[in-house]
Amino acid sequence: xxxxxxxxxxxxxxxxxxxxxxxxxxxxxxxxxxxxxxxxxxxxxxxxxxxxxxxxxxxxxxxxxxxxxxxxxxxxxxxxxxxxxxxxxxxxxxxxxxxxxxxxxxxxxxxxxxxxxxxxxxxxxxxxxxxxxxxxxxxxxxxxxxxxxxxxxxxxxxxxxxxxxxxxxxxxxxxxxxxxxxxxxxxxxxxxxxxxxxxxxxxxxxxxxxxxxxxxxxxxxxxxxxxxxxxxxxxxxxxxxxxxxxxxxxxxxxxxxxxxxxxxxxxxxxxxxxxxxxxxxxxxxxxxxxxxxxxxxxxxxxxxxxxxxxxxxxxxxxxxxxxxxxxxxxxxxxxxxxxxxxxxxxxxxxxxxxxxxxxxxxxxxxxxxxxxxxxxxxxxxxxxxxxxxxxxxxxxxxxxxxxxxxxxxxxxxxxxxxxxxxxxxxxxxxxxxxxxxxxxxx
Numbered sequence: 001x002x003x004x005x006x007x008x009x010x011x012x013x014x015x016x017x018x019x020x021x022x023x024x025x026x027x028x029x030x031x032x033x034x035x036x037x038x039x040x041x042x043x044x045x046x047x048x049x050x051x052x053x054x055x056x057x058x059x060x061x062x063x064x065x066x067x068x069x070x071x072x073x074x075x076x077x078x079x080x081x082x083x084x085x086x087x088x089x090x091x092x093x094x095x096x097x098x099x100x101x102x103x104x105x106x107x108x109x110x111x112x113x114x115x116x117x118x119x120x121x122x123x124x125x126x127x128x129x130x131x132x133x134x135x136x137x138x139x140x141x142x143x144x145x146x147x148x149x150x151x152x153x154x155x156x157x158x159x160x161x162x163x164x165x166x167x168x169x170x171x172x173x174x175x176x177x178x179x180x181x182x183x184x185x186x187x188x189x190x191x192x193x194x195x196x197x198x199x200x201x202x203x204x205x206x207x208x209x210x211x212x213x214x215x216x217x218x219x220x221x222x223x224x225x226x227x228x229x230x231x232x233x234x235x236x237x238x239x240x241x242x243x244x245x246x247x248x249x250x251x252x253x254x255x256x257x258x259x260x261x262x263x264x265x266x267x268x269x270x271x272x273x274x275x276x277x278x279x280x281x282x283x284x285x286x287x288x289x290x291x292x293x294x295x296x297x298x299x300x301x302x303x304x305x306x307x308x309x310x311x312x313x314x315x316x317x318x319x320x321x322x323x324x325x326x327x328x329x330x331x332x333x334x335x336x337x338x339x340x341x342x343x344x345x346x347x348x349x350x351x352x353x354x355x356x357x358x359x360x361x362x363x364x365x366x367x368x369x370x371x372x373x374x375x376x377x378x379x380x381x382x383x384x385x386x387x388x389x390x391x392x393x394x395x396x397x398x399x400x401x402x403x404x405x406x407x408x409x410x411x412x413x414x415x416x417x418x419x420x421x422x423x424x425x426x427x428x429x430x431x432x433x434x435x436x437x438x439x440x441x442x
Contacts, residue, residue, distance in 0.1 A: 036256070036326070038313065041081040047442035048083055056432035057086055060425070064089035067280035068423050069396070071099030071273065073309040073412040076433060078405070080317060085309075091273035091414075093280060101310060104259055104272045105414050108303040108393030112228045113339075114315060115301035116171065116370030118235045118246055120335040127238040130168030130338075134175070134230070137237055140210035141165075146176060147187045147213040156186060158213050165218040167234070170227045171369040172343035176214030177225035187215040196226060200297045202233045202243065222344050222354040222361045228370060232301025243299050254328045255318055257311040262299045264292050264306050272306070275395050275414040279421060286416065303393070309412045312399060316408040320401050340389045340403070342366030342373055358424065382427075383434040398426040405440055409433060 043050040056074075064072055071089030075082060091099045122128060128137065135141040144165065145158035165175035180191025190212050199205035209230065215223055232243045239246050244262050252260050264272055269292070276283035296304060318325040322333030344367050348354065354361045361367060364376035371389040374382060385404035392398035396413035411429055415422060 038077070038310075038317065039081045040085075041079075041083060043083050043436070045442075046078040046081065046083060047439035048078070048436050049438045052436035052438065053084055056429065056436060057084070059428060059432055060086065061088055063423055063425060064280075067283075068421075069413045069415050069425075070276050070280045070283060071103075071413070072425075073099055073101060073103060073410075074429065075101075075309050075313050075410050077313060077317060077408045078437075080321065080406075082313075089280075091271075092285075093274070093276075093283065094285070099273065099412075100271070102259065102271060102308050103412070104264055104268060104306050104308055105397060105412055106275065106393070106395050107305050107307045107312065107397045108395055110307070110312065110391055110393045110397050110399065111301060111303050111305040112370045113319070113391055114247065114251060114305065115228050115231050115235070116339055117251060117315075117319070117330060118243075119171065119231050120331050120339060120369070121250060122235065122238045123338075124331060124335060128167050128234070130166060130171075130343075132167050133164035134167055134170055134234075135164055137167075137234055138206060138210075138230070140206055144176075144210070145213050146217055147185075147215060150186070156213065161214060162217050163219070165214065168343060168369075169218050170230060172222075172367050173225055173227050174219055174222050174344060174348070175225075175227060176216050176218045176221070176223075177209070177227050177230070178215045178223045179225055185215060187213055191226075197229065197298070197300065197302075202229075202236065202298055205229060205298055206233050219345060220348065222348050222367065224356055226302060228302040229300055231370075232299060235301070243301065244295060251315075251330060252311075254330065255314045255325055257307070257314055260305060260307040260311045262296050262304050262306070263294055266293045269293065273414045275416060276419075277416045278419045280415075283415075309410050312397075312410045313408065316399055316401050316410060320403060320406065320408050339369040340371055340373060340387065340401075341368050342375055343368055358427075382430065384430050385434075392426060396422075396425070398429075400430065405434075405437060407433070407437070 043053055060072055060074055063069055070093050071091050073087050075085040087099045089099050091097045091103045146161050148157050148159045151157050169175035178188055180188045194208045194212055196205050196208035199208055235246050236243050274285040276285055319336055323329055323331035323336050344361055349361050349363055352360055352362050359365060364379040366373045366375050374384055374388045377384040385402035387404055388400050388402040390400035394417050396415045399410045401408050
């Protein structure tokens with residue numbers, strides 16, 4: 001799955017931290033208020049073949065029956081309506097509790113696009129520009145240096161950055177930051193020692209990162225990083241609200257995302273799925289975060305949220321619809337365009353040095369503001385619509401948004417992607433979705 005190798009170790013840190021704590025978007029008319037239910041439709045009414053969608057259903061069911069996953073939820077939407085929503089298997093195998101449409105899961109890095117929308121809301125208020133140095137708003141970053149090697153005594157040598165890293169670079173993972181645990185560079189090892197994501201607060205997180213060098217000159221690389229956690233801190237600084245309060249008041253409540261947040265209230269704990277390592281046939285349930293029902297001290301903009309398939313579909317449809325869901329507008333279509341436009345320099349993509357799991361930043365595959373982008377999917381061997389943007393999480397959640405076909409898809413599993421033999425269900429689900437879209441003009 002996307003990010004399987006590259007995200008894994010970083011998400012281990014996020015889990016530990018949590019325990020301490022180029023078509024335009026379609027203009028759709030949705031049938032309900034933002035907080036109401038999303039309408040359903042028959043596949044043929046929106047260009048899908050029900051018979052061919054049976055292949056998608058059969059493949060997902062087979063993966064669960066083969067015990068590759070304990071359970072799964074998938075939901076497919078087109079033209080703002082649900083085409084198919086399916087549940088499979090168990091949310092918890094020990095109790096035989098079935099997976100439900102409203103099962104709550106840890107979405108890990110699918111938190112990132114939500115943080116990106118929060119940033120764009122503040123962009124629209126004139127609070128920042130992509131060209132602004134990050135240090136304008138985070139003075140602790142004024143003296144960031146770039147690692148350039150070691151001296152004769154084996155000590156790190158540090159250079160001044162060619163330019164101060166910008167917020168635009170922060171949002172596209174080209175600013176020079178890294179995550180640490182999954183890498184073997186000297187800067188990664190410094191991150192491993194400093195453990196910024198284990199900080200007890202966002203302020204302490206920033207202070208730890210400020211003491212670490214950048215891994216490369218800003219704009220000259222692409223490394224998946226703590227950049228989105230830094231964005232969470234920026235949301236607090238620029239809005240004057242706590243990061244969780246901003247997300248709740250400005251995104252979750254307006255969109256009707258009633259089960260999304262940085263913790264799960266005690267009266268909803270029975271709906272939380274277990275996360276497993278290994279095949280379901282010999283799976284081990286990972287320990288539940290002991291602080292699951294308490295607000296975290298360090299709310300992670302990069303990986304801290306819990307949610308449901310239905311809640312995340314609401315978010316995806318808002319983005320697909322150019323920033324609005326059923327009359328509730330969060331951002332303008334132009335802001336969504338900015339997010340889903342590649343911001344990785346051509347020379348970085350052409351170098352083919354920078355990867356994200358099974359994907360590589362390269363011609364045809366770019367990165368915008370907190371979304372990966374399939375700029376030319378056919379060139380990359382995918383039948384997904386041109387300009388599709390997406391992300392996923394280390395426990396197996398995934399989604400994509402396809403503006404050229406007006407399609408959104410959300411998939412939910414809870415299997416740690418570092419487990420050997422984890423199927424690439426994300427790519428499989430895309431191929432089987434598009435083979436069923438037989439009348440895309442409908």
